[in-house]
Amino acid sequence: MKLLLAEDTQDLNRAVTALLKHEDYEVDSVFDGEEALNSIMLSDYDGVILDIMMPKKDGLEVLREMRRRHIMTPVLLLTAKAEIDDRITGLDAGADDYLPKPFAMKELLARIRSMTRRTTAYTVTELCFEDITLNPKESVLSAHNTVSLSKTEFELMQVLMANKDTELTTEYILSHVWKNDEKAHKDTVWLYINYLKGKLKSVGSRVTILGEKGGSFVLTTQL
């Protein structure tokens, strides 16, 4: 995992960099906001640690610029100011977490682990069930063959596979896949279930979906 550390206090910067490298992170270290922004534009980081008080551009400016450009990398702010209002400003500017100085190194490490968790551990890797594989990177369902899935089809398939032994109600599906979109209703779910049934068949899978319109659905294998 690759991190960016922007901290103008040299000793602290060196110490934290060494610690992070020791923990097997790849680290780019910079000493001011401008360098921080340049690095962010050039590379893709898994996490960014920003000191707020920095020369040239402060941490909040860097953060706002990142978010304005839709760079969603998790950001941890290091704040020398411990006041609540500053923390609120930082979090609302788009930071994922903050850590007031002085801080314990092990807490820094734990917060870094926490903020980067969402991009790794929770990122679904390939899901498998019986003879099917769901590939999130390509949005593709495969068995003997491959077929593309639209975003909604993919999410529905994911939910069905993640809950493979449980019957899921139409209501559950509407809230977890369609996130209570007003335009979606039981017919929508039924249509998409039928799309998936067709796609499972088109990849030559033994898997199909049991259930009727408005009711509960579950993946099953036909022999």
Place this chain on the structure above:
Amino acid sequence: MENSIYGDHLPRMEEIVRNMQERISSLREKIHSEQGMDPIEHYLARIKSEESMREKCRRNGLPETTESALEEVRDAIGVRIVCPFLDDVYTMRDYLVQMPDFSVIQEKDYIRNAKPNGYRSYHLILRSFDGYYIEVQLRTISMDTWAALEHHMRYKKDLTCDVGLISSELKRCADELASTDVSMQAIKNLIMESEEN
């Protein structure tokens, strides 16, 4: 005029082509009146040209004889049926395999088992009672569009672009088109079911 590689079989082959056309036309009309939709978007039938047949024989190391053209090569008579929906493809397949005066020599479902490059179609080789082979390709409109592009690309020499990239992107498109075909079929089924009620 030089002797045709087909010898004196040409009239009979033309008759088979005409006859097939008539049968398919009747079937289309029948289904259209029963279901309200034409199961075929377009129908093509052709007897392979002299030149193409000779070239194919040469390419396969066969002598340019009538025997090669009619016994070894099996697409002297070629039929392509392009359908709007997936179920139409299988309806056509079911009709073709049960024609009493033709036997089914080979069937390959490249729809359920797409080729690695993404190609999808249903291939049938039929043989008339008097021994003439017909190669039939059944596909949806999407599959046909894709195949036309892929064919075009494959037969162009000296492409300056990244061929590997094109191939993988064509495969991706093939999978997306296949997905759309399935969705369209599901929508069609939904409509048909509600029409019944």
